[in-house]
Amino acid sequence: MSGKVVLAYSGGLDTSVAIKWLQENYGLEVVALTIDVGNESDFTAIKEKALKAGAVKAVVIDAKELFVNHFIFPALKADALYEGQYPLATALSRPLIGKLLVDVARDEEAVAAAHGCTGKGNDQVRIEVSVNALAPDLKVIAPAREWGMTREETIKYAERYDIPVPVTVASPYSIDENLWGRSIECGVLEDPWVEPPDDAFAWTKSPKEAPDAPGYVEIGFEQGIPVAMDGKKMSGIVLIQTLNELAGSHGVGRIDHLENRLVGIKSREIYEAPAAAVLLRAHQALQAMTLSREQLRFKQQVTMEYADLVYNGLWFTSLHEDLAAYIQSSQRYVTGTVRLKLFKGSCTVVGRKSPYSLYSYGLATYDKGDVFDQSASAGFIHIWGLPVKTQAQVQGTSRLEKS
Numbered sequence: 001m002s003g004k005v006v007l008a009y010s011g012g013l014d015t016s017v018a019i020k021w022l023q024e025n026y027g028l029e030v031v032a033l034t035i036d037v038g039n040e041s042d043f044t045a046i047k048e049k050a051l052k053a054g055a056v057k058a059v060v061i062d063a064k065e066l067f068v069n070h071f072i073f074p075a076l077k078a079d080a081l082y083e084g085q086y087p088l089a090t091a092l093s094r095p096l097i098g099k100l101l102v103d104v105a106r107d108e109e110a111v112a113a114a115h116g117c118t119g120k121g122n123d124q125v126r127i128e129v130s131v132n133a134l135a136p137d138l139k140v141i142a143p144a145r146e147w148g149m150t151r152e153e154t155i156k157y158a159e160r161y162d163i164p165v166p167v168t169v170a171s172p173y174s175i176d177e178n179l180w181g182r183s184i185e186c187g188v189l190e191d192p193w194v195e196p197p198d199d200a201f202a203w204t205k206s207p208k209e210a211p212d213a214p215g216y217v218e219i220g221f222e223q224g225i226p227v228a229m230d231g232k233k234m235s236g237i238v239l240i241q242t243l244n245e246l247a248g249s250h251g252v253g254r255i256d257h258l259e260n261r262l263v264g265i266k267s268r269e270i271y272e273a274p275a276a277a278v279l280l281r282a283h284q285a286l287q288a289m290t291l292s293r294e295q296l297r298f299k300q301q302v303t304m305e306y307a308d309l310v311y312n313g314l315w316f317t318s319l320h321e322d323l324a325a326y327i328q329s330s331q332r333y334v335t336g337t338v339r340l341k342l343f344k345g346s347c348t349v350v351g352r353k354s355p356y357s358l359y360s361y362g363l364a365t366y367d368k369g370d371v372f373d374q375s376a377s378a379g380f381i382h383i384w385g386l387p388v389k390t391q392a393q394v395q396g397t398s399r400l401e402k403s
């Protein structure tokens with residue numbers, strides 16, 4: 001082949017080696033693309049590293065705002081948690097990386113896109129399915145899936161080409177992080193019986209070292225989007241960053257998930273997602289107040305479909321557009337404030353209010369001011385229980401009587 005390839009470049013060993021490997025094995029010139037999704041790094045150093053490893057160009061894109069507004073907040077509105085546990089931080093960033101790979105490939109008139117994922121994970125699927133959807137003509141190359149090198153061999157390869165290998169003892173974990181959370185895998189975590197050691201965590205304090213006094217925080221929402229913290233308006237990026245620190249300092253947001261990967265493997269994953277934990281809980285609490293029972297029941301089904309779809313790399317699909325339209329519509333009255341208590345690893349909703357609240361004090365109260373017509377309940381029960389009574393009369397209730 002000849003021409004250019006745009007490589008999603010993290011600055012790590014594998015993607016650094018991939019720069020040389022792509023030149024050697026495909027004869028392509030490599031444009032390194034590094035995307036800032038809130039994974040706090042020294043992007044200038046990464047850029048230099050890419051050029052030193054042989055890239056013809058190194059591009060850094062600050063995609064934090066895009067990530068928050070087009071990926072994180074829509075997922076929050078959807079209440080998205082994969083298998084009820086994982087807030088999907090890594091999964092949400094992959095279609096964005098795919099899109100930016102395509103954008104830069106077009107700018108550079110490249111013939112291919114490349115990424116550093118291995119052949120065992122979900123990330124390869126998410127990136128490639130996204131690139132294929134947006135640019136079917138672009139070839140996708142996955143060096144780490146093709147080269148079949150062990151870690152030792154990768155290091156030797158790097159040394160042979162004078163590619164800097166991190167001198168510090170590399171973390172025993174494979175880590176991916178962005179504003180919405182930190183994913184930690186490998187090392188001792190692969191034994192599902194082993195409790196995650198303290199060194200696996202970077203964003204959250206161990207609950208036993210968290211402050212002895214609870215912290216309180218109020219999140220203001222407008223149509224399902226968090227717009228204020230403790231009464232102060234702030235941008236999505238700042239709100240998430242601030243909450244990650246605050247909730248993390250109280251030990252909130254640790255998740256231990258034995259998860260089902262798309263490629264058929266069960267895998268043990270540890271996550272830290274303090275802001276996501278708080279915001280998802282707050283959002284659900286506000287919805288409980290502003291959506292009807294039927295809307296809430298139906299939304300739970302949409303939530304599950306949506307979370308699976310994001311996890312499985314199907315971001316750029318019509319099904320996603322359809323679900324997103326429902327989710328968006330469901331948020332029109334999800335406006336108000338939720339108060340939460342953060343205490344030694346727990347995050348509890350302790351208050352909620354909304355101008356569109358469906359909670360009626362007059363209907364709910366047992367005190368003075370009760371406007372609920374209790375005498376109407378007799379007729380309601382008569383009609384409601386009619387089919388139950390009819391069936392019991394004809395068929396009996398023997399199953400219960402016998403036991």
Ligand code: ARG
Nearest residue numbers: 090091122174175176183269
């Ligand atoms: N299991 C998670 C997912 O599939 C996290 C993946 C983390 N990726 C990584 N390269 N460390 O979304």
